[in-house]
Amino acid sequence: MGFTSGAKTLPDLIDDIANGLIASSVNWVEGDSTWNITDTTNNNARRVVRYTGDSADIWFSLECVNQTGIRISTADADTYAKGLRITIAASWDSINHTWGETNQQSFVYFEGEYADSSPNADLGILQLSYYMWIDSTGFVVMARPESWPDDARQASFIVVLEHMASKEYSDGLTNFYCYCNVNANWCNGGYSHADFKLNKYMRPFSFMSGYSVDSGMQWWNGGKHAFKSNGNGKVYYTKPLVCNTADERTPIYQSELFFLFSTDRGLVDGDVVAVDGQTTKYLCKSISSPNSTSLLNYAIKYVA
Known part of the structure; x- marks a missing residue:
């Protein structure tokens, strides 16, 4: 529980997240003991x-998708990928050991190749430099893969899963949302695999946003997101609004785990934002990837 950072493989990160959630509260329990990370080949390293x-x-x-031949896009010379698949389900088939019919999925692809070639990296070996917070409400993780010479489409990513302790109103939906993003999105349309799509935002079981937009999450507009004042040196930011619908007119909650910031507004990688009157702190991280200088700029929970 709490904040950790370092370098690990995706299967080990998956194991840490699952074990951390279970250790954080009696509300989190093992979902299926047959799902483990013993075998890291294909898509066998997984936890629920x-x-x-x-x-x-x-x-x-959480599944480590390590199989070859997954073509996620037919656009831009095709893209083949490996990565992390997240599934949120309303039920579980304990006989076949899989999720029930009511579910939502997002495939966070961070290891890619193009033009009829699968990624070469073995996700059971590839190291991810990561920054992660886990508590009883969920987790947030940001990670950057080590450079793999034969893979030309590597991306860094963020994944947030959060339980909403209190809502603005009763909505009849679950108390969770999930947010995912990558710093380099090479899937420019033409999805060719129904089971492996990036959905940046999932609000179970209302809707999923798709790969290209952040619909469902409201950020502070105008490109500022969060900034450091030239007057008093304080940081001003808005917690992202979690919405129930894609039109973003149904705000239900504000995240306590992360927020977005801009590097041209006085905040830089490694800055720590302390919340006035509280012990809570957030760590600003700006992460590029081996094949893209585009940045993921998020402040994630650092101290409770």
């Missing part, structure tokens, strides 16, 4: 946890 603290249980699975 079950949240039991609400009126209806919900399952969250």
Whole structure:
């Protein structure tokens, strides 16, 4: 629990997230003991946890997608990818060991290649430099893969899963949302694999946003996002608004785990933002990737 950073493989990160959630609260329990990270080949390194603290249980699975031949896009000379698949499900098939029919998925692809060639990196070996927070409400992780010479489309990523402790109003939906993003999106349309799509935002079980937009999450507009004042040196920011619909007119919650910032507004990688009157702090991280200088700029929870 709390903040950790370092370098690990994706299977090890998946294991840490699952174990961390289970250790954080009695509401998180093992979802299926047959899902583990013993075998890192193909898509066999995986974990599933079950949240039991609400009126209806919900399952969250994390899979290391390490198989070859997954073509995620037919655009821009095709893109083949490996990465992390997240599934949120309303039920679990304990006989076939898989999620039920009511589910949402997002494939966070960070290791890619193009033109009829699968990524060469073995995700059971590839090291990810990561920054992660885990507590009883969920987790946020940012990670950058080490350079793999034969893979030309590597990306860094962020994944946030958060339980909403209190909502603005009763909506009849679950108390979770999931946000995912990559710093380099080479899937410019033409999805060719229904089971491996990036959905930046998932609001179970209302809607999923798709790969190209942040619909469902409201950020501070105007390119500022968060900035450091030239007058008093304080940081001013807005927690992202979590919405129930794509039109973003149904705000239900504000995240406590992360927020977006801009590097041209006085904040830089490594800055720590302390919340006035609280012990809570956020760590600003700006992460590029081996094949792209585009940055993921997010402040993630650092101290409770």
